[in-house]
Amino acid sequence: MGKDKGLAVVTGASSGIGAVYAERLAARGHPLLLVARRPDRLARLQEELSREHGVSVKTLVADLESPSGLADVEKRVAADDVALLVNNAGAGGLGKSAEMTADQLERIIKLNITAVTRLSHAALTSFRKRDAGALVNIGSVVAHLPSAGSAVYSASKAYVLNFTRSLQMEYAGRPIRIQLVMPGPIRTEFFSSQGLSDSVFPTEAYLTAEQLVDAALAGLEAGEEVTVPSMPDVRTWNSLETARVAFMKAIMSGEVASRYHLTPQGSRPVRPGA
Template sequence: MTTQTSRGLAVVTGASAGIGAVYADRLAKRGYDLLLVARNEERLHALADRLANETGRRIEPFKADLGRKEDLSRLEARLREDASITLLVNNAGIGSVASILTGEVEEMDAMIQLNITALTRLTYAAAPSFVARGSGTIINISSVVGIAAEALNGVYSASKSYVLSFGHSLQKDLADKGVRIQTVLPGATATEFWDVAGYAAQKTSSTTMSAADLVDAALIGLDQGERVTIPGLQDLGDWTRWEEGRRAISAQFGNAKPSSRYGLATANAA
């Protein structure tokens, strides 16, 4: 049990298992009090009791289904109003391996609501308070399929591409206001995600990382000032070159005339 001064209240969504539960454990041990958000009340209370006993931190369970507007609104209000909150981990999410020909559109819509809408609304709720205080940290959990878009379900990949792009924009808007933004891109990680997504065999693959290693690496990346953290990427230079290429091509989009490859000038002259 610890008696160290609290580093503030960390909010972790999807906290009852997997990556979220490991974040809860590590942040409590780093001196944060916790607001743990998840749907599974039994698991949530068990985790909260264990961490409170082990760390001496104040751990509050917050039962919520972030796919439900009323539950999401309650958490948004807490983020706006509680000045003790210093860190938000947007981890809650669901995935799929189904193609557009086999997936159910209602399930895809629910995925968008959780992976995109909830994450966005919670970030919008937290950011103004952090800016007002001149400090705060937002960690958004994306995925490597946000780049490797063909790897899994298209809606899932697109939702994680959104999180990555959103993180770049948040950096632009908030970095000079004392708010730290980190976007984490896990690869395959050994959690119940794969059971829900419909491909449980991935949990035991030789290319699958443990949730503990993923979170520990991500937090070290945060300590080191990484804006985008990809724990499974062995050569950071690969990401640096990717980013340099993305930013370089972005400067080439602003042209009033289409490229000559479309032959419009020749066609118009004829």
Template structure:
């Protein structure tokens, strides 16, 4: 069972990861606020979950690439009854940096970076006032593997990982729990929407969305800062974190590193 109470606001809630989160939190007894562009699909989901669980479900149609719609969700978070934010809405692109124009690049940044950052900030302010709350940011394993695929998508997910770790370090003492969830390839509609074929991947690389969310919720209940459902050996991630921490004291110095000094013999 969840140890965080209150209404759960989920973005990208009409399908895929967001819809499964809605199902799982409703079955834990949480009221829901569902946010996505497709109101009809959210209503179908809400009708089923109301019937099965009896929880109250609010639907807010919103395009989170639009400033006015992001502001609408910020205002909803400010009302103070939401206890958990699941920042799930996101998109991918078909093609690389060289194959996408300004409109597509601006859109993915708006949806994958600007919107979740603004909503995390709005939620955190409301939660700090209450002394409790949780923010779940759906990132990606590609945040750890920028060399794979296009750097735009992985860069947006690296931002969410960075944001989550910073929030955890800075806000946990004020009662705010922050979790970054890093899925690998997961069978959702994001592939079709971005013109990719998920079946082109080896079958053992693609996780079922139900298994992904259930694993993420195990991490949530354990209060993990970073949850990586496909990673069997957490020692690998811990080693990377330890190496990063060891490097941190050496990242800002008055003196230039010796390896960058111009040789006097030149």
């Protein structure tokens, strides 16, 4: 984060993780721009944070699933006074894809993928000119958890993972910070707003939004690229990375694996994961 306490933009600031980011950043002295659809929630937070922390708090009511709402935020994020963007707004759409309409599935893609991509691009275009700025993308541990109850959601978070990790490589060596935050289960309105109970995961698996954000900000301040607050041992992440590198090495043989060679009896290949 900029030492000058430049403007921090937080999407999805009207509840949960985003609202806690807003509070913690205001407490650190950042002027804020809060983005979400619910004007009443944003106005309440604006009043509270400016009163308690004496910082300028502006709001932008926008639906990031709509092209016009996204364009408004994109334009604002591209301005040269933005020091930090927290791409936090996200929707779950939990449930079987067969029980949802294609339009419902596409709305998750618009919010979790298109908006994150366009806003990251807008912020980085501006950061590049100044060689300064920080981008925080809120992913999820479900990036590694394909599941029958969250096909598009987990796929969208896998996108956020690869997208953000790739941006980190692209911007390596420049004084621009890019952090991927991967929450596990967090007690917010995320589940209740989808008509699900908080007991989707075991009770003891949940962190509060405050715990998550405090850890994520500590990770950002420490220059961490990937922050998984509920993972006690970083070797867990490192072993995933090691497996990924080994996988890439292993597929460079330039040969078709023997299990795909048809035998005279026409035996069928054994598929990976079968």
